[in-house]
Amino acid sequence: MEVNNKYVAIKSNINGAPQESHFEIKVENLSLILEPDSKEVIIKNLFVSIDPYQLNRMKSESSSQAAISYASAITPGEAIDTYGVGRVLVSHQPEFKKDDLVAGLLTWGEYTVVKEGSLLNKLDPLGFPLSNHVGVFGFSGLAAYGGFFEVCKPKPGDKVFVSAASGSIGNLVGQYAKLLRCYVVGSAGSQEKVKLLKETLGFDDAFNYKEETDLKSALKRCFPQGIDVYFDNVGGKMLEAAVANMNLFGRVAICGVISEYTNASTRAAPEMLDIVYKRITIQGFLAADFMKVYADFLSKTVEYLQDGKLKAIEDVSDGVESIPSAFIGLFNGDNIGKKIVKVADE
Numbered sequence: 001m002e003v004n005n006k007y008v009a010i011k012s013n014i015n016g017a018p019q020e021s022h023f024e025i026k027v028e029n030l031s032l033i034l035e036p037d038s039k040e041v042i043i044k045n046l047f048v049s050i051d052p053y054q055l056n057r058m059k060s061e062s063s064s065q066a067a068i069s070y071a072s073a074i075t076p077g078e079a080i081d082t083y084g085v086g087r088v089l090v091s092h093q094p095e096f097k098k099d100d101l102v103a104g105l106l107t108w109g110e111y112t113v114v115k116e117g118s119l120l121n122k123l124d125p126l127g128f129p130l131s132n133h134v135g136v137f138g139f140s141g142l143a144a145y146g147g148f149f150e151v152c153k154p155k156p157g158d159k160v161f162v163s164a165a166s167g168s169i170g171n172l173v174g175q176y177a178k179l180l181r182c183y184v185v186g187s188a189g190s191q192e193k194v195k196l197l198k199e200t201l202g203f204d205d206a207f208n209y210k211e212e213t214d215l216k217s218a219l220k221r222c223f224p225q226g227i228d229v230y231f232d233n234v235g236g237k238m239l240e241a242a243v244a245n246m247n248l249f250g251r252v253a254i255c256g257v258i259s260e261y262t263n264a265s266t267r268a269a270p271e272m273l274d275i276v277y278k279r280i281t282i283q284g285f286l287a288a289d290f291m292k293v294y295a296d297f298l299s300k301t302v303e304y305l306q307d308g309k310l311k312a313i314e315d316v317s318d319g320v321e322s323i324p325s326a327f328i329g330l331f332n333g334d335n336i337g338k339k340i341v342k343v344a345d346e
């Protein structure tokens with residue numbers, strides 16, 4: 001038996017801002033009969049994750065591509081792997097049976113043939129919508145939890161600044177920080193996002209960075225007593241402004257630098273003397289570093305969601321055809337919360 005598998009590919013490497021013309025929707029015939037000695041599993045994709053780091057994989061060159069296997073270069077014309085949730089159609093691995101729900105490394109397409117050794121786990125939805133297992137319980141949630149608690153080492157009362165605060169990771173960092181009784185300010189790119197942060201997610205303050213002429217003064221206004229923790233999602237000028245406002249022994253967690261992905265000439269050049277004299281720690285991290293706290297992350301996050309203390313904010317589009325625009329939208333600030341594409345009905 002065969003199916004048509006529709007999937008997204010890049011036509012050639014993308015070295016600036018992504019546009020629709022960089023992508024194509026391809027269709028292949030996919031056999032649902034596996035070779036007898038293969039150890040593969042065929043998955044029908046249900047929800048797939050849309051993430052900024054994929055742009056660095058699409059470039060002809062990026063230092064991230066050699067760092068870790070899941071950040072490796074994407075070959076034009078080929079399927080693009082991504083985290084997602086799906087259902088098993090055919091399995092030659094004993095731990096997976098037909099119709100099992102799974103989460104793991106799928107593709108921006110309708111089906112994935114998962115090879116032996118690739119990331120794939122059976123999924124217990126725990127009573128939550130499947131999309132939550134791509135967002136709040138997926139690598140975004142783990143990056144937010146691990147990056148904040150393990151890297152920032154926050155204390156109650158700390159003054160915390162989060163950039164791209166209405167995005168997938170940023171909104172969770174701010175909510176975790178409020179649960180710890182920190183003073184939390186977020187930056188975001190529209191008044192609608194600022195309103196969400198202040199009125200729905202309980203941030204103490206928020207500002208639209210696109211309306212500020214001087215980011216250093218904006219942060220001085222929001223943090224008259226300085227910043228203890230900066231959770232950086234954007235890099236560039238915002239990182240420079242945050243460093244200028246950090247307190248002694250401040251901690252800066254570099255989750256990502258999205259403002260630099262489309263334009264390398266906007267790289268941050270923070271005042272290094274501030275880092276020396278204020279003894280600031282700046283640390284990068286990857287969500288995968290925090291597997292050791294995964295159980296703790298999962299149990300606390302489930303409890304907070306069930307108690308209504310944490311909100312899972314998602315922005316879901318429909319169909320494989322919507323993947324290119326969903327991805328491009330990340331760099332234009334179109335999304336509010338975790339960007340996910342629903343590929344098929346459950």
Ligand SMILES: NC(=O)c1ccc[n+]([C@@H]2O[C@H](COP(=O)([O-])OP(=O)(O)OC[C@H]3O[C@@H](n4cnc5c(N)ncnc54)[C@H](OP(=O)(O)O)[C@@H]3O)[C@@H](O)[C@H]2O)c1
Nearest residue numbers: 052164167168169188189233255256257258259286287333
């Ligand atoms: N370390 C890790 O393991 C890990 C894992 C996942 C993601 N990340 C990184 O974390 C960051 C956030 O990722 P996410 O998945 O949560 O994405 P996201 O925040 O949900 O979406 C991206 C958001 O970034 C903002 N943005 C886009 N271009 C910008 C620019 N030039 N300057 C300032 N803000 C800009 C936009 O919001 P505005 O409207 O506010 O501009 C946009 O909505 C990214 O840097 C990503 O690469 C790291």
